[in-house]
Amino acid sequence: xxxxxxxxxxxLIIAVTSISINGKAFAYNEFYSSNxxxxxxxxxxxxxxxxxxxxxxxxGYSRLKEAVKxxxxxxxxxxxxxxxxxxxxxxxxQKESGTGTAGIAVSGATNNWLGITGEGDAGxxxxxxxxxxxxxxxxxxxxxxxxxxxxxxxxxxxxxxxSLDPSNYNLxxxxxxxxxxxxxxxxxxxxxxxxxDVLSFINGPIASVRAEMGWPSSAELARTENIPxxxxxxxxxxxxxxxxxxxxxxxxxxxxxxxxxxxxNKTAIVLAWPDRTHSxxxxxxxxxxALAAVGLNKYGxxxxxxxxxxxxxxxxxxxxxxxxxxxxxxxxxxxxSYLRGSSKYKEIPNLGxxxxxxxxxxxxxxxxxxxxxxxDDGTEKIAAASYGDRTxxxxxxxxxxxxRGSYHIFRYIGGGSQ
Numbered sequence: 164x165x166x167x168x169x170x171x172x173x174x175l176i177i178a179v180t181s182i183s184i185n186g187k188a189f190a191y192n193e194f195y196s197s198n199x200x201x202x203x204x205x206x207x208x209x210x211x212x213x214x215x216x217x218x219x220x221x222x223g224y225s226r227l228k229e230a231v232k233x234x235x236x237x238x239x240x241x242x243x244x245x246x247x248x249x250x251x252x253x254x255x256x257q258k259e260s261g262t263g264t265a266g267i268a269v270s271g272a273t274n275n276w277l278g279i280t281g282e283g284d285a286g287x288x289x290x291x292x293x294x295x296x297x298x299x300x301x302x303x304x305x306x307x308x309x310x311x312x313x314x315x316x317x318x319x320x321x322x323x324x325x326s327l328d329p330s331n332y333n334l335x336x337x338x339x340x341x342x343x344x345x346x347x348x349x350x351x352x353x354x355x356x357x358x359x360d361v362l363s364f365i366n367g368p369i370a371s372v373r374a375e376m377g378w379p380s381s382a383e384l385a386r387t388e389n390i391p392x393x394x395x396x397x398x399x400x401x402x403x404x405x406x407x408x409x410x411x412x413x414x415x416x417x418x419x420x421x422x423x424x425x426x427x428n429k430t431a432i433v434l435a436w437p438d439r440t441h442s443x444x445x446x447x448x449x450x451x452x453a454l455a456a457v458g459l460n461k462y463g464x465x466x467x468x469x470x471x472x473x474x475x476x477x478x479x480x481x482x483x484x485x486x487x488x489x490x491x492x493x494x495x496x497x498x499x500s501y502l503r504g505s506s507k508y509k510e511i512p513n514l515g516x517x518x519x520x521x522x523x524x525x526x527x528x529x530x531x532x533x534x535x536x537x538x539d540d541g542t543e544k545i546a547a548a549s550y551g552d553r554t555x556x557x558x559x560x561x562x563x564x565x566x567r568g569s570y571h572i573f574r575y576i577g578g579g580s581q
Contacts, residue, residue: 224368227253230262230276231372237303239384241310246324246394248334248381251341252277252310254364258357263302272296277309281456293448294455317458319344321398329389332382338362349465427523427575430484431536434476435546435555443471446554450476453483459492466551467493473532474498476548476555477525480534486575495532499571502527507577513570515563517543526563526570535561535572 231253238249259278260268268276271288275297281287283297284304290296299305308314323340326333338358346352373380379387392398434450441447446454446469454460454470457479462468467475478492491501502508502525511519522537526545533547536557546557563570 226262226264227257227364227368228372230256231369232376234302234306235372235376235378237306238310239378241307242381242384242394243388243390244394245311245316245396246327246385246390246392247310247315248327248337249310249384250365250369250381251334251338251361252306252315253369254361255309257364258360267296272298274299274302275305276302277305277314279305279308279314280458280460281313283308289452293452295452314458315341316393316396319458319462324392324398327385327392329385329391332385334365334381335362344463345461347461347463349463349468427480427484427486427534428536430486431480431523431534431546432538432557434480434483435557437557439553439556439558441554441556443549443551443553444469446470450479450555453479457482457488462493464493469554471548471552471554472550473548474550476546477532477534481575487577495527496529498532499527499529502571502573507575508573509576511572511574513563513572517561520572521574523575525573525575527573528565528567528570530567531565 234253234256235249238252241247241252242249255278256262256276260266260276263269263274263276267278267288267290268274270290272283273285273288275283279297281295281297283299285298285300287295288298297305297308299308310316320341323337323344326336326340338361339354342352342354342357346354346357348354370380372378384390393400434447434453436447443466450470451460454468454475459470459475459479460468462475464472466472470476470479472493474493474495477498478490481487481490487507489505491497503510508525511524517535520535522535524535526533526535531547531549533545536544536546538544542559543561544557544559545561546555548555
């Protein structure tokens with residue numbers, strides 16, 4: 164009888180911990196649904212196949228171990244280059260896609276095992292929700308994007324890296340700070356649970372492979388090779404890479420409209436509703452896609468996440484157009500300081516009329532920021548969102564001051580086509 168109970172218990176454990184490789188049963192369903200990541204659809208227009216040395220018969224931690232052996236050296240090289248802890252990069256493969264077996268990784272975003280939005284080196288795939296996901300030629304390419312300027316080194320997580328001094332390396336502290344921006348509670352995530360999952364991957368299967376291969380932990384690698392914070396690219400010296408447009412991949416509309424073309428005016432028009440009839444919770448689909456592409460959908464403020472904030476709209480326009488991927492967010496005080504201090508912009512006189520304005524000029528004072536745009540028929544509009552009040556739209560009726568004072572007007576003069 165005792166042996167029978169043990170057999171039953173063993174079977175239950177195997178059933179609970181296994182992951183079905185066809186994607187129809189995955190242990191992290193709650194995470195995927197809450198983060199707008201699709202489940203496997205056998206009727207999807209394309210699927211991705213794992214590298215030949217990662218067998219499709221593998222499941223759960225066994226597959227993760229194979230992936231660690233395959234991509235561990237690549238991840239360690241990214242730690243040397245950018246300071247991003249190599250173990251966290253690989254743990255994210257499991258957290259985001261079950262190491263390439265579920266979610267967007269099998270629905271159309273080829274080789275995207277890390278849940279990266281926007282464009283990859285092989286273009287993009289747009290889900291049924293309208294969100295654009297990066298496609299890659301190799302898994303290594305997605306590892307480089309996630310560990311480098313595209314995600315971990317895009318500026319949003321800089322404060323987390325302060326805990327990675329080689330003489331006082333604290334992966335736990337880094338993860339806590341990183342998740343407060345990457346998967347905040349304010350977005351409906353559970354930071355504590357997320358962290359627990361990631362650490363279980365690091366301390367379980369990843370640690371097992373480390374022991375087998377004789378590899379150092381990220382802390383040991385930083386200490387023995389004296390890798391400084393930020394690796395070869397110190398914090399503050401790099402910014403998020405510019406995303407580029409890609410041809411339709413056969414899975415439907417790319418969702419980018421006329422954006423990503425180096426034109427501030429056209430991008431501002433594409434991302435904003437042409438009327439003020441939409442709820443603050445109803446951003447234009449192109450705007451929603453752009454927010455994800457530039458990372459603001461994971462910013463800590465809920466109104467910024469959905470684009471119902473003036474600073475988020477202008478930042479998204481500038482970054483998503485590809486004109487200025489350094490543009491600051493968030494807070495108009497920070498943005499005004501940036502515009503005044505950047506050689507890419509010049510302040511032009513506020514004449515109280517449009518005689519000296521150009522489409523794409525930025526109006527700003529402490530408390531609000533908006534853009535002057537011109538439609539194809541020559542109609543002049545003001546495009547903006549409002550914090551906690553409305554999503555991005557444009558309307559007629561110019562104004563050059565309000566009860567807070569007169570607006571400063573800045574024009575982009577750096578590289579790019581205007």
